[in-house]
Amino acid sequence: MTSSFDPAWNQWPIANDPAIRQALQNAYEDGSWGRYHGPHVERLEAVLAEMHNVKHAMVCASGTIAVQIALRSLNARDGGEVIVAAYDFPGNFRAIQDAGLFPVLVDIDPLTWCLDANAIEEAISEKTVAVIVSHLHGGLAPMGTIREIAAVHGIAVIEDACQATGAIVEGRLAGANGEVGVLSFGGSKLITAGRGGAILTDRDDLLQRAKVFCERGNNAFPLSELQAAVILPQIGQLEQRNQVRRDRVQRLRDRLCDLDSLLRPVTWCGKRPVFYKHAWLCDTAQRAQHLTQLALLNHFPLGEGFRGFFKRPSSQTRKVGSFAGSQAAAERTVLLHHPVLLQDEMAIDQLADWIRNELRDG
Ligand SMILES: Cc1ncc(COP(=O)(O)O)c(C=O)c1O
Structure with missing residues (x-):
């Protein structure tokens, strides 16, 4: 069948958004576009933390690296196991490996595309340190149940909300339901800076370790001032x-x-x-x-x-x-x-x- 579907309907981000133009103009005029540090990253972290009702937000270069930073923040011993869905974003498997940890696979709930909470307990061993839970493709994982299971067994929950920015899961925004939450501002995402990500947490110790992991004489996985400037108006939209x-x-x-x-x-x-x-x-x-x-x-x-x-x-x-x-x-x-x-x-x-x-x- 031939079609007249307009390719412009697939365009993202929206071109000529006046709010983005203004943000770029401001960053141009105040010189923050060319600085290591400036007001936009600081403001964005405060806005993200307030929006998600968590103590800390730390922005970084991508959702992919944010998952790894989240894992590193747990300070897990080498060889510790991390439960992850057998159907998930490919980078999450790799992030576990790169953090010196070992992925343990469980199935998804076929109705939501998200990790099956009923499968977690059977996968827990004495080596388990965390479970990564991604909200995928419009589905939302049952975070309350997952948190309860994790608490009983003393394991951390990393909530990957890269596909679910702004979703509410059982009364809380996606990303605010685990020890650490992860967001993406990648080029296809609902809030985009072309690249970018963030971690969210209530815990001072996790934030501190995340910062130490990123600090290599300079922040190795930063989000730029210019990126932060264009993300800010999108939060309001x-x-x-x-x-x-x-x-x-x-x-x-x-x-x-x-x-x-x-x-x-x-x-x-x-x-x-x-x-x-x-x-x-x-x-x-x-x-x-x-x-x-x-x-x-x-x-x-x-x-x-x-x-x-x-x-x-x-x-x-x-x-x-x-x-x-x-x-x-x-x-x-x-x-x-x-x-x-x-x-x-x-x-x-x-x-x-x-x-x-x-x-x-x-
Ligand atoms: C569930 C999930 N986690 C992590 C990521 C990685 O985000 P980024 O593209 O910002 O690296 C994605 C990207 O699509 C994703 O879908």
């Missing part, structure tokens, strides 16, 4: 934009709801989920491939999911339980990328019609 995204996702789901047996949407979690991506699980891997390949050709913003870690050799990881959810997610996920969700309802209807037609033909 976040919730209004997230609400538009929720409304558009709801419309799209409504329009496709009779097709759930072919394309099952991620479970809607609470009142304020956030859609950096929106996931569906196809009934077959072939259908998922067909949809994502055609979408690419026609500029529709649908792509594949992560590949997952469940095939990694046992020299690299300890695997606990079955990985039916992770394997299905790796093979059958279709992800909608968020920029189109700020377009009008016509764009959403066009997307829904295209998906419906392709499912009928495929």
